[in-house]
Amino acid sequence: MxxxxxxxxxxxxxxxxxxxxxxxxxxxxxxxxxxxxxxxxxxxxxxxxxxxxxxxxxxxxxxxxxxxxxxxxxxxxxxxxxxxxxxxxxxxxxxxxxxxxxxxxxxxxxxxxxxxxxxxxxxxxxxxxxxxxxxxxxxxxxxxxxxxxxxxxxxxxxxxxxxxxxxxxxxxxxxKSYIVGDLISPGDLCILVTPIDSAAPRGRLILPQVQTIRDILDRNAQALVVKETELREALQTLIKPPKLVITDSQVFKQVAAILDEEIPLTSFSILFARYKGDLNSLMWGLKAIDELQAGDKVLIAEACTHHRQEDDIGTVKIPRLLEQKVGSRLDFHWYSGSGYPENLEDFKLIIHCGACMLNRRQMLSRIQKALDTGVPIVNYGIFLAYMNGILERSLKPLYHELKEPCPERKITADGG
Ligand code: SF4
Structure with missing residues (x-):
């Protein structure tokens, strides 16, 4: 462990x-x-x-x-x-x-x-x-x-x-790869909001939360971890506002409603889309959503064959949300495991999982293959933030990194 x-x-x-x-x-x-x-x-x-x-x-x-x-x-x-x-x-x-x-x-x-x-x-x-x-x-x-x-x-x-x-x-x-360490300074306080619901593993935090805490500590900053139900009380005990609040996407709207607008707020999903992949390329992928038409092929790629639960995100939730948005049926294809399909050019959009089982280089290779074939790619975190109307606020702390959309760009391991 x-x-x-x-x-x-x-x-x-x-x-x-x-x-x-x-x-x-x-x-x-x-x-x-x-x-x-x-x-x-x-x-x-x-x-x-x-x-x-x-x-x-x-x-x-x-x-x-x-x-x-x-x-x-x-x-x-x-x-x-x-x-x-x-x-x-x-x-x-x-x-x-x-x-x-x-x-x-x-x-x-x-x-x-x-x-x-x-x-x-x-x-x-x-x-x-x-x-x-x-x-x-x-x-x-x-x-x-x-x-x-x-x-x-x-x-x-x-x-x-x-x-x-x-x-x-x-x-x-x-x-020098950071999850959040480059957004904060020594002495800063970050609040991490982590719901503990029935989906949370018993007796521990999930890996992205643990990694984020470690990254904050490595920066000589402070991490305060609370559930969404304790956030308001925690804020009242502070003598100055936190430098950044990072929340699980599921309770983003709830957290945003509690926080003053000027307190920077983002989600673990957005930070990990940046840490694992290339935020700008994944943002560019969003534009394909508004251009999708009935019957278009959409690839849902998952990097491992994990146990699927009822209302599974990749096979149920995302297809449902996307078809509701497009207003007609789409032709979904699923690919899971360590490989990646050869026929990427057949698809109008790729929606990739959070890639927790892939290293950064591997996720960047997958993004690059999509860019090389001209197929827009997004990941689950960015897709869901967009569909749930929370993308704009969750990206605010990262605005300085966003570039003009450019599908032809070659990405490197440092995201440059
Ligand atoms: S996010 Fe992680 S657990 Fe989920 S499908 Fe991708 S690699 Fe597997």
């Missing part, structure tokens, strides 16, 4: 041809025997995920990918999975070994990382085989166009230096 969720970890992926020692590197970096290691090429059938703490970076997950050069039907499946790994990769390690050399495979990985702006470290495994033959390393570096970090997973050499390079090249935006 105390583990940092995978979605909040820096994702470091190991790419390399079969049998260059990807699993051995995973084991060496994590100090655990987890991935099966064999001399037989292609032993790893699925990406393997292993959590690790790299200080001062913090919680990371290292992904051992199957070989992109794999063969056969099963190989094609492996290739698809490996490409999906690119979507979530924050930093890539390209592993080669002296005997295998460099060919189009390594160059393609390098190109893919360049195109996606993923920091790439090239690692030369089995460096113990080189002996004094530095010509081989120089030749490989020339062919690859990158410096090689020599390691020997077998002898345990070079791993500390590799970790130092990982820390140095980790994307800066990962280390």
């Amino acid at each position: 105390n583990e940092t969720p995978r979605a909040n970890r820096l994702h470091i992926s190991i790419f390399g041809r079969r049998n260059v020692g990807k699993s051995s590197l995973l084991n060496a970096l994590t100090g655990q025997e987890m991935a099966l290691v064999s001399d037989h090429p292609g032993t790893t059938t699925d990406p393997v995920y292993k959590s690790i703490e790299i200080l001062p970076l913090g919680p990371c997950v290292i992904i051992d990918t199957a070989g992109l050069d794999d063969i056969g039907d099963l190989g094609l499946m492996r290739i698809k999975k490996t490409r999906e790994v690119f979507d979530k990769t924050d930093l890539a390690l390209l592993l080669i070994e002296p005997g295998a050399g460099v060919d189009s495979f390594e160059l393609e990985i390098k190109e893919e990382c360049l195109a996606r702006k993923i920091p790439l470290l090239a690692v030369l495994n089995k460096s113990d085989l080189l002996g004094k033959d530095i010509d081989v390393k120089e030749k490989l570096e020339k062919e690859l166009g990158l410096s090689l970090i020599p390691v020997s997973c077998l002898a345990g050499e070079g791993l500390d230096y590799l970790k130092k390079m990982i820390i140095k090249h980790a994307p800066a935006e990962f280390q």
Whole structure:
């Protein structure tokens, strides 16, 4: 329960041809025997995920990918999975070994990382085989166009230096990504309004609430957590108004009615749409709602196959609200899980879930794919805020970040 969720970890992926020692590197970096290691090429059938703490970076997950050069039907499946790994990769390690050399495979990985702006470290495994033959390393570096970090997973050499390079090249935006910390200053007070109803988990707060509290504390600010029923009383005890109030969307209108208009108010959903995705692109997606016509295809994408309750948000609530707004039937399609449909261009609108199971890079990849095919995309939080008439007030604390709608924009991991 105390583990940092995978979605909040820096994702470091190991790419390399079969049998260059990807699993051995995973084991060496994590100090655990987890991935099966064999001399037989292609032993790893699925990406393997292993959590690790790299200080001062913090919680990371290292992904051992199957070989992109794999063969056969099963190989094609492996290739698809490996490409999906690119979507979530924050930093890539390209592993080669002296005997295998460099060919189009390594160059393609390098190109893919360049195109996606993923920091790439090239690692030369089995460096113990080189002996004094530095010509081989120089030749490989020339062919690859990158410096090689020599390691020997077998002898345990070079791993500390590799970790130092990982820390140095980790994307800066990962280390300075805020939920709310950039909207407040040290000493500020934030009030968090969290309804505790039958849908709330017993005995604990939900993860977005916990993460927001931690972000406020990291900023040396203060967090006051109340239910909506205690908000009025809590406000009366304060000697100055709060810097910001953050509420669960369900009680937004109730909270807005209690607060003076000049007190900045937003919702957890809006903050997480920004934290996980790209607020401007998701805002642009809203414009499609007014243009929808009877029979238009709408994709509802959820990043996991969670247990559905009666009046489920994705399959019942959102379709109902949207059809009421459009005034006619729409053609809804649902897609859930770690994949993403290939035929995005068939849709007039994509409505994506809050993506709590995805890392930021992965959600940005999904938004970018929608932008590349010209399909507007919104997420549940922004969609519901718009439909419930609370979007304007909940966006006010973030007005300074909103840009003119521009569907052709290329988003980066820092949302730029
Ligand atoms: S927000 Fe998305 S990823 Fe999170 S539980 Fe809901 S469907 Fe799953």
